[in-house]
Amino acid sequence: MSLAQTLSFWATTGAYLLATVMFFYGLAWRKRHLMRRASRIIVPAGLVAHVVALGIRWTESGHFPYIGNYEGALFGAFLLALAFAVLVFVWEGGESTGLIVLPVLVVTLGYGLVQMEAVGPVTPVYQSPWLLVHFVFSWTTYAVYTVVAALAGVLLLRLRAERRGKTDRSIAAWAPPNERIDEISTPLVGFGFLMNALLLVTGSIWAYRLWGQYWGWDPVEIWSLLTWLGYGFYLHARLTLGWSGRKLAWVAIISLLGISMATWGVQFLPTSYHLFQDLGATMFQSRPQ
Amino acid sequence: MIRPPRARWFRFIASPRVASSLIAAMAGLSLLGILIPQRALLTTDMMTDFENSAPVLARVLDVLGLDALFSGWPVVTIAGLLALSTVTCTWNRIDRYARGISAAPAPVVRRISADTSSHEALHEGIMVSRVRNVMHAAGWATLESPGRVVGVKGRRGFLGSMLLHLSLLIIMVGGSATALSDFSGTLLLAEGQTVIDEPSAYLTVEKVPRLGEAFTGARLTLDSMRFTYQDGQIVEAIATMSGLDTSARRSTFEARVNHPFELAGKSYLVQNSGLVADLTLSTEGRSEGLIVNLADVTPYGWADEIALSSTDASTPSPTTLSLLASPVTLEAGETLPVEQFLIGQPQLSLRAVTGADVGEVQTLTAGSSVEVAPDVVVTFNGVRYWTRFLVRQDTARWVVYLGFWFGVLGIVWRFLMPERRVSMSLIATHGESPYVNLGYRVRPWRGIVWPGDQALLDELAASVNAEETQEDAS
Numbered sequence: 199m200s201l202a203q204t205l206s207f208w209a210t211t212g213a214y215l216l217a218t219v220m221f222f223y224g225l226a227w228r229k230r231h232l233m234r235r236a237s238r239i240i241v242p243a244g245l246v247a248h249v250v251a252l253g254i255r256w257t258e259s260g261h262f263p264y265i266g267n268y269e270g271a272l273f274g275a276f277l278l279a280l281a282f283a284v285l286v287f288v289w290e291g292g293e294s295t296g297l298i299v300l301p302v303l304v305v306t307l308g309y310g311l312v313q314m315e316a317v318g319p320v321t322p323v324y325q326s327p328w329l330l331v332h333f334v335f336s337w338t339t340y341a342v343y344t345v346v347a348a349l350a351g352v353l354l355l356r357l358r359a360e361r362r363g364k365t366d367r368s369i370a371a372w373a374p375p376n377e378r379i380d381e382i383s384t385p386l387v388g389f390g391f392l393m394n395a396l397l398l399v400t401g402s403i404w405a406y407r408l409w410g411q412y413w414g415w416d417p418v419e420i421w422s423l424l425t426w427l428g429y430g431f432y433l434h435a436r437l438t439l440g441w442s443g444r445k446l447a448w449v450a451i452i453s454l455l456g457i458s459m460a461t462w463g464v465q466f467l468p469t470s471y472h473l474f475q476d477l478g479a480t481m482f483q484s485r486p487q
Numbered sequence: 488m489i490r491p492p493r494a495r496w497f498r499f500i501a502s503p504r505v506a507s508s509l510i511a512a513m514a515g516l517s518l519l520g521i522l523i524p525q526r527a528l529l530t531t532d533m534m535t536d537f538e539n540s541a542p543v544l545a546r547v548l549d550v551l552g553l554d555a556l557f558s559g560w561p562v563v564t565i566a567g568l569l570a571l572s573t574v575t576c577t578w579n580r581i582d583r584y585a586r587g588i589s590a591a592p593a594p595v596v597r598r599i600s601a602d603t604s605s606h607e608a609l610h611e612g613i614m615v616s617r618v619r620n621v622m623h624a625a626g627w628a629t630l631e632s633p634g635r636v637v638g639v640k641g642r643r644g645f646l647g648s649m650l651l652h653l654s655l656l657i658i659m660v661g662g663s664a665t666a667l668s669d670f671s672g673t674l675l676l677a678e679g680q681t682v683i684d685e686p687s688a689y690l691t692v693e694k695v696p697r698l699g700e701a702f703t704g705a706r707l708t709l710d711s712m713r714f715t716y717q718d719g720q721i722v723e724a725i726a727t728m729s730g731l732d733t734s735a736r737r738s739t740f741e742a743r744v745n746h747p748f749e750l751a752g753k754s755y756l757v758q759n760s761g762l763v764a765d766l767t768l769s770t771e772g773r774s775e776g777l778i779v780n781l782a783d784v785t786p787y788g789w790a791d792e793i794a795l796s797s798t799d800a801s802t803p804s805p806t807t808l809s810l811l812a813s814p815v816t817l818e819a820g821e822t823l824p825v826e827q828f829l830i831g832q833p834q835l836s837l838r839a840v841t842g843a844d845v846g847e848v849q850t851l852t853a854g855s856s857v858e859v860a861p862d863v864v865v866t867f868n869g870v871r872y873w874t875r876f877l878v879r880q881d882t883a884r885w886v887v888y889l890g891f892w893f894g895v896l897g898i899v900w901r902f903l904m905p906e907r908r909v910s911m912s913l914i915a916t917h918g919e920s921p922y923v924n925l926g927y928r929v930r931p932w933r934g935i936v937w938p939g940d941q942a943l944l945d946e947l948a949a950s951v952n953a954e955e956t957q958e959d960a961s
Binding site: 318319320321322323325326328329377378380381382384385388391392395396398399402403404406407408409410411412413414415416417420421423424427428431433434435436437438439455456459463 | 503506507510513514516517520521527528556557558562580662665671717718720721722723724743744745746747754756877879881884887888891892894895898899902930931932933934935
């Protein structure tokens with residue numbers, strides 16, 4: 199790792215960490231202005247550092263950062279921060295989703311830190327445009343669904359506060375109205391659903407070209423499919439059955455389990471085609487054993 | 488249009504409760520697949536370890552088919568029920584679509600009071616007529632009921648949803664076709680070797696199709712292999728291949744990982760390589776070429792053994808040759824370089840064993856010879872590469888890909904062609920001035936006004952209190 203890479207990574211992580219601490223401090227002491235500053239100033243500053251970190255990585259490696267867990271976490275965290283920033287600036291009260299998004303952002307980058315590795319050549323296994331688009335769609339899906347789950351979490355907190363008659367405090371008072379959260383979430387789920395579909399399509403085409411089968415019932419494949427089915431159910435529930443509020447929020451949160459299993463659960467599996475640590479390291483043989 | 492049955496079981500199968508339960512069952516199956524060792528996911532060694540450590544449990548799982556959850560009855564059952572649920576739900580919705588526009592009003596977004604100073608009272612017939620004209624001019628389909636006009640645009644967006652549901656069925660059909668018709672095997676080719684696609688050409692055949700032919704008779708040649716290294720790692724492994732399919736059409740291709748060679752419906756996927764020893768065997772004045780695929784890689788080179796059949800009745804024990812080849816010349820005790828596929832000055836270490844007679848290790852460079860047995864001379868010509876290919880035949884994958892892309896197209900279609908509904912309802916309460924409720928809804932994008940619709944809504948609102956025209960009077 200070059201000094202420039204290390205510095206830019208730490209500048210990014212530091213900014214998000216600071217934003218998270220400020221956010222929760224503001225939440226604990228009911229100082230909304232701190233939460234707003236964390237979301238509207240510190241996170242965008244972190245995004246600038248993040249772009250620099252990605253740019254340096256790209257320049258030094260000579261390829262778009264899509265290889266290995268470090269580059270995956272770096273890119274995924276960038277999309278998550280970007281989605282959060284868009285939510286904050288487009289919808290009043292959007293910063294309340296920082297309650298979930300900011301910790302997930304820091305954890306994602308923390309995982310990147312653990313997996314940090316020097317740049318290396320692009321081995322044959324990774325030389326596929328299908329893999330590149332699969333990678334982009336995967337992390338976009340992860341980012342969008344995390345934001346949706348954060349909105350759902352905020353909605354549940356708000357409903358809980360309503361039940362207790364304490365809507366004038368904290369997140370419950372600052373979050374967008376309940377109907378607005380449902381309205382924001384639906385197009386986000388729609389977009390995530392499309393990204394998730396493209397993830398599956400491009401992944402299956404890549405899998406055939408690399409492993410000779412478009413679908414191998416690999417745990418990651420199954421969880422990605424379940425996520426897609428879960429959010430498909432969300433769309434049905436919202437658009438066909440007219441669900442809203444608590445029930446819909448739970449569907450969003452439970453469905454996030456799928457993408458979390460696909461992204462993080464795979465690390466604990468004894469074997470998976472998606473464990474890329476040793477893939478292509480010495481030989482060009484592709485199938486991990 | 489055939490109406491869907493009204494039976495209770497039909498409504499049950501089509502219900503979201505069943506769909507969500509099946510998704511949950513699939514999630515449960517996936518969790519089970521992590522907890523229970525799966526043959527498809529674990530290596531043979533791992534499975535053997537499990538069978539040795541818990542033989543009874545392994546047997547029970549095997550009998551119940553739980554060690555192959557994703558290729559056996561559990562997933563087939565759930566996927567089949569999901570397909571049934573999708574079909575029934577879709578059928579219901581097609582029926583609803585075919586019945587035409589419903590008269591349901593859209594959620595009210597504006598209440599327009601009638602301006603009674605300009606005329607006595609808002610006349611229902613005039614309002615309906617004006618609204619209808621505005622909507623028709625904007626290309627909206629309308630449905631009129633007493634005191635209300637409903638306009639709808641973008642109903643074809645529903646077809647996107649249908650396409651998406653259809654795609655799921657296509658994928659399931661494609662998946663079933665794959666299970667019935669795919670082929671899987673491995674073959675090993677040395678540089679310059681040609682094989683015909685028939686059973687004897689294969690190293691292993693894991694799966695033959697239940698429908699259709701397994702072997703095509705096509706002719707396949709590995710012309711050459713080329714490797715490029717960067718920082719001690721292979722960054723290019725290119726197999727230049729040529730083929731002659733059953734209709735004698737010739738094709739050539741540079742196959743790589745991620746870029747399989749397609750010939751006569753089969754995909755040849757580059758897996759890994761090793762070295763081949765190119766030898767000439769001279770015995771009793773006759774010479775013949777011998778290509779030996781060296782199967783084992785050791786720190787000192789690529790190794791294998793071959794047995795030479797004996798023609799001499801006085802020496803019944805055949806001679807076995809132990810071969811160890813390296814792509815470059817190595818000093819004693821020196822190990823293979825990291826860039827083990829870059830051929831420079833190759834070298835072959837050879838030891839002949841005849842019965843109890845173990846010969847000395849002889850080291851040959853390219854072009855040199857050695858007598859390994861009485862009147863048997865081996866000449867080392869150099870090294871080449873062998874490459875192992877995974878051979879797959881899965882024509883049904885194109886059906887699955889088609890289903891996938893239909894799904895993507897369906898989602899885009901559904902979301903980019905939303906169904907918009909405008910309603911104008913005249914509310915005439917006793918003793919009060921009448922007013923009009925203007926309703927609007929975008930499906931699936933609730934809470935927004937679709938680009939271009941704001942002008943229509945303004946025009947509709949304005950039409951309520953517009954000056955009476957000659958057309959109104961007529």
